Amino acid sequence: MEKILEILKENARTPVEQIARRLGRDEEMVRQQIRKLEDDRIILGYRAVLDPEKSGDELVMAIIEVRLTPQRDTGFDAIAQRIHKFPEVKTCYLMSGDYDLHVMVEGRSLREVAAFVSERLATIEHVSGTATHFILKKYKEFGVTIHESERMTRLAVSP
Amino acid sequence: MSPSHRSSSTTRAHRLNETLVALPPSGIREFFELVIAMDDIISLGVGEPDFVTPWNVREYAMFTLERGDTSYTSNKGILALRREIAGYMAHRFGVTYDPENEVLVTVGASQGLDLSMRAILNPGDEAIVIEPSYVAYKPMVALAGGVPVVVTLRYENNFRLDLAELRAAVTPRTRAILLNYPSNPTGGTFTKEECRHIAALAEEYDLILISDEIYAEMTYDQEHYCMADQPGARDRTIVLNGFSKAFAMTGWRMGFAAGPADLIAGMTKIFQYSMLSAPIMSQNAAIEALRKRHQNVPHMVETFNQRRRLFVEGLRAIGIDCHMPEGAFYAYPCIRKFGLSSREFCTRLLKEERIAVVPGTAFGPAGEGFVRCAYAAGFQELEQALEGMKNLIGRL
Ligand SMILES: Cc1ncc(COP(=O)(O)O)c(C=O)c1O
Secondary structure, X not given: XXXXXXXXXHOOOOOHHHHHHHHOOOXXXXXXXXXXXXXXXXXXXXXXXXOOOOOOOOOEEEEEEEEEOOEOOOEOHHHHHHHHOOOOEEEEEEOOOOOOEEEEEEEOOHHXXXXXXXXXXXXXXXXXXXXXXXXXXXOEEOOEEOOOOOOOOOOOEOO | OOHHHOOOHHHHHOOOOHHHHHOOOOHHHHHHXXXXXXXXXXXXXXXXXXXXXOHXXXXXXXXXXXXXOOOOXXXXXXXXXXXXXXXXXXXHHOOOOOOOOOEEEEOHHHHHHHHHHHHHOOXXXXXXXXXXXXXXXXXXXXHOOOEEEEEEOOHHHOOOOOHHHHHHHOOOOEEEEEEEOOOOOOOOOOOHHHHHHHHHHHHHOOOEEEEEOOOOOOEOOOOOOXXXXXXXXXXXXXXXXXXXXXXXXXXXXXXXXEOOHHHHHHHHHHHHHHOOOOOHHHXXXXXXXXXXXXXXXXXXXXXXXXXXXXXXXXXXXXXXXXXXXXXXXXXXXXXXXHOOOHHHHHHXXXXXXXXXXXXXXXXXXXXXXXXXXXXXXXXXXXXXXHHHHHHHHHOO
């Protein structure tokens, strides 16, 4: 299981047949194990990692630091639920340190993201403050380098 | 005629050392010329990892350059590195060495091989080489004034060493046995028992063992048993190892030799005159590579292991016989049944399918009927290579 997950985390499109060969396992068994990982919601989904420039992606992303006032019974969870359900919110983490929620928001323009933050996020009860940081350029995402600058200098044949 | 006027091509040949002139050209080199003339090929001909050196190692090397580490070092290598190496040999392979006088940092395992041959061979001394073998062994023995004596491994025997044959190759002039396990090119290794038998034989005839264990970390289905860890072997064994393979550091040219103090002192003496010191930048990088080896090595080795299974099972699935390699990153399939020589097979595979593998004969005459495929390539490339091989044999 663990090895299958490692392979899929590296490349979710690895064909089952290849995974089976690489691990020296039966193909049907691997297929079943992956299905079980999905059914058990250990694997929650698969997505592509894009080069935003080449994909023509004009979307704007921002990281919002959100400060909260914790609630007596539910701590931060109830507020975090309210926040992360907005489809504009792509990522939402509870943080240690200076602020409480790390929220990544996507929108079609700076204005749209700013409006979402000021009108929807900042106005939620118990949100005590926000700081918005727009992302200017991505160098690496989910372990994938976006502009590969390394080259392979190996000769085609060596002893 | 004055000596300065002798420049015809016949006299030119005399300008080179006779032993050198007598060395046959490298089979790999010949094939290399063919391959570089083509582009857009998938190469399984490469004897080095397809990983660039892990970033922490590169970053640390840059830091040491910024710090100003640009000098010679002690002949034997930076003491901190020798300590790391001794620690590595102890923890990983169970053999303890004194970093002060039993470890020598070399410019690749290649230099360790050269130094050890020159340090122990007298003119005419014999050194046993086991074929198919890494390309450098016979030339290095010869260039050191020795005589290589070949013991041949056979496919029918799964490339296992026949101890009786090894024994039969020993003569009163035998000085050393060169070992390489896991092996380039067969991917075979030794069991603990085989190691013990070899050590016992060396003791019986008072031979030195030069044990090239550069692929030790890439041992897949068993443990790697260091030759020096065998009973009676430590004080007659020079272990050669290095950073090229498991640490993905070929271009840094970093290796080391570990052995008894007298042999290491002999090698150091040659080193002192011929090299002074290994490059300091590379030595610093090697320190970082060893200190953080747990971060990088297991992941790369696991990747090679998965490639090994994928590739060898793939070969079998298309009808090419191949024993399962136990280590390194080479598969050494048998292509006899297709009725082509190794060279013809490789040439056709290259020209018709644009896939480079190396003729088995580059590793000694015993390699006829075999090709060496380095599976140090991406999964996709391996699958494409298998597809191409399938296409070629479909036409044979
Ligand atoms: C068996 C063997 N020994 C030694 C070497 C040379 O290694 P290094 O880069 O440490 O000189 C190689 C490289 O291919 C090898 O396969």
